Amino acid sequence: AQSVTQLGSHVSVSEGALVLLRCNYSSSVPPYLFWYVQYPNQGLQLLLKYTSAATLVKGINGFEAEFKKSETSFHLTKPSAHMSDAAEYFCAVRTYSGGGADGLTFGKGTHLIIQP
Amino acid sequence: DAGITQSPRHKVTETGTPVTLRCHQTENHRYMYWYRQDPGHGLRLIHYSYGVKDTDKGEVSDGYSVSRSKTEDFLLTLESATSSQTSVYFCGTSTSSYEQYFGPGTRLTVT
Numbered sequence: 610a611q612s613v614t615q616l617g618s619h620v621s622v623s624e625g626a627l628v629l630l631r632c633n634y635s636s637s638v639p640p641y642l643f644w645y646v647q648y649p650n651q652g653l654q655l656l657l658k659y660t661s662a663a664t665l666v667k668g669i670n671g672f673e674a675e676f677k678k679s680e681t682s683f684h685l686t687k688p689s690a691h692m693s694d695a696a697e698y699f700c701a702v703r704t705y706s707g708g709g710a711d712g713l714t715f716g717k718g719t720h721l722i723i724q725p
Numbered sequence: 726d727a728g729i730t731q732s733p734r735h736k737v738t739e740t741g742t743p744v745t746l747r748c749h750q751t752e753n754h755r756y757m758y759w760y761r762q763d764p765g766h767g768l769r770l771i772h773y774s775y776g777v778k779d780t781d782k783g784e785v786s787d788g789y790s791v792s793r794s795k796t797e798d799f800l801l802t803l804e805s806a807t808s809s810q811t812s813v814y815f816c817g818t819s820t821s822s823y824e825q826y827f828g829p830g831t832r833l834t835v836t
Contacts, residue, residue: 618765641823652729652815652827653768660823699767703823712758712783713817713825715767 611636611702615716623724628672628687630719632700635681641703642683643713644674648696656698659683670694695723728752729828731816737834744803746831748816757799758783758817758825759791761810768815774799806835 616631634640641660645653657668664676674685683700697720701713728751738744748757756775760768760783770783772791780791788810790802803810813832817825 643824645827652829655824655826658824701768704770711823712770712773713768714784715760715769717765717767 611640611704611714613700613702613714613716615698615700615719617719618717619720619722621722621724622690624692625689628685628690628694628721630685630698630700630721632674632683632685632716633681634683634700634702636702638705642674642676643701643703644668644672644683644685645699645701645715646670646696647699647718653699656685690721690723692723692725695721697721729816729818729826731814731828731831733831734829735832737836738806739836740807741805744806744833744835746801746814746816746833748799748801748828750797750799750816750818752818752826753796754818754820754826755796756819757793758819759789759799759801760815760817761785761812762815762830763812771801771814803833806833808835811835 612635614633643658644656657666659676667673672687700716704712704714730749732747758773759771762768769785774780774793792800813830815830816828819825
């Protein structure tokens with residue numbers, strides 16, 4: 610079975626500071642991992658994905674994430690926070706259903722707050 | 726992003742009434758999913774489909790049924806709505822690359 614733990618339901622950083630959102634996963638098979646962002650009253654938008662290629666993955670809006678198998682982690686970072694980054698962020702792992710349509714198992718989300 | 730629409734976007738209904746939510750996609754994606762989003766729980770998979778008339782249960786399927794008669798449409802039905810089904814419902818689609826695209830969501834309130 611697969612599971613995802615996001616450390617910190619709320620993270621607050623100052624504008625211009627480093628953003629670090631933590632995600633640890635559990636998977637019995639090599640994982641496919643994803644980060645999604647959700648702005649208020651909107652759907653989820655894919656930020657980036659890891660699918661067993663390069664361990665450092667670059668996404669949209671200046672975000673990147675590094676897959677570390679030894680730590681079972683897939684933390685999301687951005688060097689300099691912008692006010693527009695304020696949103697809810699979800700880490701997800703591919704769930705192997707056996708029926709051909711593999712869903713996603715999501716973490717509970719981290720609300721990113723940007724202080725001016 | 727995949728063209729995914731959900732209808733209705735907002736609905737208020739009474740306990741015990743049937744409710745059907747619709748997901749429509751224009752990308753010809755084979756796989757479709759229904760999730761619910763609740764505070765403190767992230768998104769949880771309700772049902773999914775791997776082709777026309779091919780569906781299966783997800784993590785939180787009790788009280789829900791689905792149907793897919795066309796590639797582009799995936800319906801979620803609450804046969805007899807309960808207050809515990811008050812939630813925001815998201816439809817997702819994917820190709821074989823596994824990344825999923827999501828619709829804008831339907832906010833359902835059961836009174």
